[in-house]
Amino acid sequence: MKRFLQQILLGGILLVTGITAHAALTIEITQGVRKAQPIAVVPFGMEVAVPPAENVAAIVGDDLKRSGRFALVPQKDFISRPHQASEVKFSDWRLLNVPNLVVGKIKQTATGGYDVQFQLLDVFKGSQIEGYVLRNISASHMRAVAHQISDMIYERLTGEKGAFSTRILYVEVRTKPDKSKLHTLVVADIDGHNPQVVLSSSEPIMSPAWSPDGQRIAYVSYEKGRPEIYVQEIVSGQRRVLSSEKGINGAPAWSPDGKKIAMTLSFAGNPDVYVLDLASNSRTRITDNYAIDTEPAWSPDGKSLVFTSDRGGKPHIYRYTFADKQVTRLTFEGEYNARASFSPDGKRLTMVNGDKSRFRIAILDLKSGNMQVLTDSRLDESPSFAPNGSMVIYATEDRNRGVLAAVSVDGGVKQRLAIQEGDVREPAWGPFMNQ
Amino acid sequence: MKQIYLGLVVAGVISLSACSTTPKATEGEAGGAKMEGAESGAVTSGAAGTGAAEGAAISGAGKAGAALTPFEDPKNPLSIRVIYFDFDSSVVPADVRDVLTAHAQYLASNPSARVRLEGHADERGSREYNVGLGERRAHAVNQIMSLQGAGGSQLSTVSYGEERPAEAGHDESAWRLNRRVELVYTNY
Numbered sequence: 001m002k003r004f005l006q007q008i009l010l011g012g013i014l015l016v017t018g019i020t021a022h023a024a025l026t027i028e029i030t031q032g033v034r035k036a037q038p039i040a041v042v043p044f045g046m047e048v049a050v051p052p053a054e055n056v057a058a059i060v061g062d063d064l065k066r067s068g069r070f071a072l073v074p075q076k077d078f079i080s081r082p083h084q085a086s087e088v089k090f091s092d093w094r095l096l097n098v099p100n101l102v103v104g105k106i107k108q109t110a111t112g113g114y115d116v117q118f119q120l121l122d123v124f125k126g127s128q129i130e131g132y133v134l135r136n137i138s139a140s141h142m143r144a145v146a147h148q149i150s151d152m153i154y155e156r157l158t159g160e161k162g163a164f165s166t167r168i169l170y171v172e173v174r175t176k177p178d179k180s181k182l183h184t185l186v187v188a189d190i191d192g193h194n195p196q197v198v199l200s201s202s203e204p205i206m207s208p209a210w211s212p213d214g215q216r217i218a219y220v221s222y223e224k225g226r227p228e229i230y231v232q233e234i235v236s237g238q239r240r241v242l243s244s245e246k247g248i249n250g251a252p253a254w255s256p257d258g259k260k261i262a263m264t265l266s267f268a269g270n271p272d273v274y275v276l277d278l279a280s281n282s283r284t285r286i287t288d289n290y291a292i293d294t295e296p297a298w299s300p301d302g303k304s305l306v307f308t309s310d311r312g313g314k315p316h317i318y319r320y321t322f323a324d325k326q327v328t329r330l331t332f333e334g335e336y337n338a339r340a341s342f343s344p345d346g347k348r349l350t351m352v353n354g355d356k357s358r359f360r361i362a363i364l365d366l367k368s369g370n371m372q373v374l375t376d377s378r379l380d381e382s383p384s385f386a387p388n389g390s391m392v393i394y395a396t397e398d399r400n401r402g403v404l405a406a407v408s409v410d411g412g413v414k415q416r417l418a419i420q421e422g423d424v425r426e427p428a429w430g431p432f433m434n435q
Numbered sequence: 436m437k438q439i440y441l442g443l444v445v446a447g448v449i450s451l452s453a454c455s456t457t458p459k460a461t462e463g464e465a466g467g468a469k470m471e472g473a474e475s476g477a478v479t480s481g482a483a484g485t486g487a488a489e490g491a492a493i494s495g496a497g498k499a500g501a502a503l504t505p506f507e508d509p510k511n512p513l514s515i516r517v518i519y520f521d522f523d524s525s526v527v528p529a530d531v532r533d534v535l536t537a538h539a540q541y542l543a544s545n546p547s548a549r550v551r552l553e554g555h556a557d558e559r560g561s562r563e564y565n566v567g568l569g570e571r572r573a574h575a576v577n578q579i580m581s582l583q584g585a586g587g588s589q590l591s592t593v594s595y596g597e598e599r600p601a602e603a604g605h606d607e608s609a610w611r612l613n614r615r616v617e618l619v620y621t622n623y
Contacts, residue, residue, distance in 0.1 A: 204595065204598035204599065206562060206563070206566075206596075206598060207562065207563060222595070222598070225593070226593045227566065227593075227594075247570065247592070247594075248566055248567065248570055248594060250563050250566050251563040264563060264566075264567070266567070266570055270567075270570075270571070270574075271566075271567040271570065292564060292567035292568065292571065294563045294564055294566070294567050295561060295563045295564060308561065308563075308564050310523075310564075314523070315523075315560070315561075315564055336523075336560055338560055338561035338564045339561035339562075339563065339564070352560065352561050354559070354560065356522055356559070359559055359560060378605075379558065379559065379605060381560070381561055381562065382561070382562065397605055400603075400604075400605060426562065
């Protein structure tokens with residue numbers, strides 16, 4: 001807030017950015033793993049007239065650390081600070097017992113951009129694992145390039161695709177001085193940077209969802225005094241009402257091919273799941289039951305939906321298969337299972353699992369039927385997998401505030417994502433953008 | 436178009452019993468402006484127990500002996516316009532059936548009156564399921580009132596799920612006030 005005011009004082013041009021500036025999520029790792037692999041990231045060499053504002057090596061280091069898979073060797077332990085493989089004395093790094101080393105340098109180009117070179121090295125073999133020069137990068141793309149470097153390093157060392165270049169969508173709620181609420185829908189980088197408000201309203205905003213290509217979002221807004229589903233393009237901000245039936249219009253979920261949206265509608269008397277074909281605008285009813293049927297989520301192959309239903313008396317997760325139109329119950333453990341969604345490989349579901357006093361995040365293995373509870377707090381909700389399946393992001397309550405949290409799928413690493421003031425909720429981890 | 440909420444009336448009753456020194460200075464103005472007070476208080480706080488200041492004005496009016504509308508008179512069942520529920524339940528408690536009957540009869544004898552039934556849930560569990568639960572609660576109230584004589588076109592429902600808690604807080608003392616249906620008169 002202080003920074004915001006300073007920007008306003010600086011004058012008219014900065015005032016514009018001051019308005020769009022928004023408190024960023026700060027991320028803290030609240031639980032780490034013992035088996036995190038050491039890695040050294042040496043500050044990049046600078047062959048520049050005007051240094052870029054972003055510290056690429058620091059961003060890469062933060063990304064790797066936040067994944068929980070890596071532990072950074074402190075810079076004070078460095079014996080030397082090389083900027084390219086030819087300068088590296090591998091014996092210096094073997095002494096630190098660090099298996100991998102990242103070095104790099106940034107050169108200014110004739111057009112004012114930057115060439116960013118990095119090399120990932122195997123300390124014990126004394127060889128290069130990966131090396132690239134990313135050419136003529138503008139200063140404003142430096143963070144994005146740093147995340148790309150993190151993705152490449154992460155993938156080479158873990159065999160799993162990095163998700164550092166993805167984005168997050170969440171709902172933020174602030175109480176204004178007159179006690180009224182301001183609801184905003186925010187898109188940010190997955191590390192919390194570059195938050196952008198895509199919708200603000202005095203009325204509730206709910207259930208944000210990404211299109212599979214990451215270009216559009218769907219959400220529920222009460223701005224007209226009742227819930228309606230909207231679809232909005234992220235870049236242009238253009239939007240349209242997708243569903244405005246009598247009663248509930250809720251829980252939009254994009255099909256994996258981006259052509260359909262599953263949703264909950266109650267105009268026929270009670271909440272049921274429907275699928276809307278976006279091209280033809282034709283709607284198919286999926287469930288027809290007196291119970292609450294809601295929170296549809298697509299399997300990655302698009303052949304089935306899971307949803308929450310209390311048709312058995314308590315909320316549980318059920319699966320609908322398009323081929324045979326059959327519904328089967330998937331959860332039996334606990335009194336309350338809701339809001340399931342699939343892992344990217346389709347083998348697992350994450351969901352809210354609870355009883356009256358505790359609501360926690362769980363993962364159900366679909367083949368074995370084993371349920372593993374990942375969290376131990378009281379009011380966890382809205383879980384979804386990272387696009388690489390490594391973590392589950394969810395919303396929880398901490399000291400009377402709504403915060404976001406992420407947990408690795410083995411429960412080993414936990415992070416907390418919070419803003420300075422207000423509540424954050426309903427995180428949706430965006431898809432990979434460069435497939 | 437006026438809106439009245441029970442929350443403030445409850446607050447008024449609480450402040451009357453808990454604070455016998457309700458300032459008499461508010462009595463005169465309260466007579467004419469009570470509905471306004473109720474309306475603005477409901478929009479900003481909308482919660483039993485949080486609108487004490489506005490509620491005090493209403494109770495002050497009572498002490499002054501000004502004529503109360505049926506909606507303000509704590510002895511009149513029409514003054515109760517929030518129905519509370521058990522966790523994950525949409526069963527309307529037996530002890531408020533008389534209240535709903537009174538509202539239904541009011542609607543039957545005032546055909547132009549309209550009531551919006553706003554269903555809510557406490558924060559536990561998932562958000563969209565709670566929207567479904569809030570709607571089911573609103574429908575349960577709707578059904579009873581319809582059976583008791585309210586016209587179908589006089590009643591409408593909307594569910595806010597857990598998005599609009601009446602009371603902040605993360606324990607049963609707040610939750611029990613948030614599992615509710617509010618009867619909001621939009622014309623009366």
